Amino acid sequence: MNIPVLACALAAALLAACSKAPSDAMSTDAGAQRGxxxxxxxxxxxxxxxxxxxxxxxxxxxxxxxxxxxxxxxxxxxxxxxxxxxxxxxxxxxxxxxxxxxxxxxxxxxxxxxxxxxxxxxxxxxxxxxxxxxxxxxxxxDNQAAGRLAGEHLGRAIGGKGNVVVLRYQEGSASTQNREKGFLDAVRAMPGITVASDNQYGGATTETAFNKSESLLLAQRAAEGTIAGVFTPNESTTFGMLQALRKTNVARKVKFVGFDASDKLLGALRDGDIEALVVQDxxxxxxxxxxxxxxxxxxxxxxxxxxxGARVVTRQDLDDPAVKEIVKPDLARWLGE
Missing domain, CATH: 3.40.50.2300 (Response regulator)
Known part of the structure; x- marks a missing residue:
């Protein structure tokens, strides 16, 4: 009688051990995955x-x-x-x-x-x-808020009156679309400002942005003083527009607010060819x-x-240590450049 009881006990123990094995294995795998x-x-x-x-x-x-x-x-x-x-x-x-x-x-x-x-x-x-x-x-x-900052600054820079143009970036880019919307909302709230053009796209490169900018400035007769201000919503459109303003000899005559920063854009800001840059971090x-x-x-x-966050940076801000930290981070420290 004891032998059957013992056999049953051993079988039960073996069954319990087998039933625990998959659970323990999954626990170990999960722990390894977490670690x-x-x-x-x-x-x-x-x-x-x-x-x-x-x-x-x-x-x-x-x-x-x-x-x-x-x-x-x-x-x-x-x-x-x-x-x-x-x-x-x-x-x-x-x-x-x-x-x-x-x-x-x-x-x-x-x-x-x-x-x-x-x-x-x-x-x-x-x-x-x-x-x-x-x-x-x-x-x-907050790209729409950043665009509003650009519009409000440009509106003040041109005295709240005159024609402005926007060179958009490219369709489907939510960030720049929101900046463009914020800018347009701000300037359209100023009765003395007219948006002369807001349906042109610069594209993804400096070269395409320059070509579109030059065509836009010529079409609007900017050299005749018809345009008071310009806005561009990212680095490539800003640099392309900068080159076009210089080539058509209206840099500084047209108040130009761009977006983002690079060494060349910061140099143009210091020289006065750019009125202000809205910079992200x-x-x-x-x-x-x-x-x-x-x-x-x-x-x-x-x-x-x-x-x-984002902020407007003018020529007067360039020597501010807080601004320098945003626009000129120490890339070499992190990227070895």
Whole structure:
């Protein structure tokens, strides 16, 4: 009688051990996954403009502080939408921990982001907004508010009267569309100002922006004094317009407010060819985007919207240490440049 009882006891113990094994294995795998080193892909709109170099430097700083790996990869040009979609799809296939993305087009990147979400790869959008709600956070300038700053400053600079023109960037770019809207809302609220043109697009490169700017200034007869002010919403359109204003000999005669900063744009601001620049903080944007992703991956609560700020910079502000820190970050320290 004791032998059957003993056999039953042994069988029960063996059954219990077997039933526990899968649970223990899953627990170990989950623990290993939680303890794995995070690998975060950072995908900018492009890789040539100074703005993106500052974003990259901020992302590197965050990666060092938080002890995570980042992979920086994006299209060369800011009009290579297919290239950016391919980069995102490649990172999804690689199974990175998370993707930090500055979408070239708010609608076209929706499907790749959905694919990432289905693969359990979270996405943080930065710089430019993304359609849908499948990204965990949006880290950027309040672009409409920044555009209003530009409009209010230009309105004051031209004494609240005269014709102004806007050279837009490109369709589908949510960030610049919001800046353009903010600017136009501000100047249209001033009864003495007329928007002479707001339907021309400079495109993604300095060369296309220069060609469109020159055509726009000639069409508006700017050399005859018909235009009081000009606004451009990003680095490439600002530099292209600067070159066109100089070539048509109306630089300084036309009050010019641009967006973003580079060495050449800051030099033109100091020389007086640019009235003011609205500057973002791309270094902080890159830093906060990676920091937000790392926090989310580690189970921390993150804000749905993080505003990284913007301000108007004039010639008189250029020697302000706080401004220098924004417009001339130490890239060499982080990128080895």
């Amino acid at each position: 794995a080193r995070l690998r975060i892909a950072v995908v900018p709109k492009g890789t040539t403009h100074e703005f993106w170099k500052s974003v990259h430097a901020g992302a590197v700083k965050a990666s060092r502080e938080l002890d995570v790996d980042i992979v920086w990869k994006g299209p060369l040009r800011e009009d290579d939408l297919k290239g950016q979609i391919d980069v995102v799809s490649s990172f999804v296939a690689q199974g990175v921990s998370g993707i930090v993305l500055a979408p070239l087009n708010d609608a076209a990147l929706k499907a790749p982001v959905r694919a990432a979400a289905q693969a359990k790869i979270p996405v943080v959008a930065f710089d430019s907004d993304l359609a849908g709600d499948e990204h965990v956070s949006f880290v950027a300038t 791309p270094f902080t944007m890159g830093y906060q985007a990676v920091k937000t992703m790392a926090a989310h991956l580690r189970g921390e609560r993150v804000e749905r919207r993080i505003d990284t």
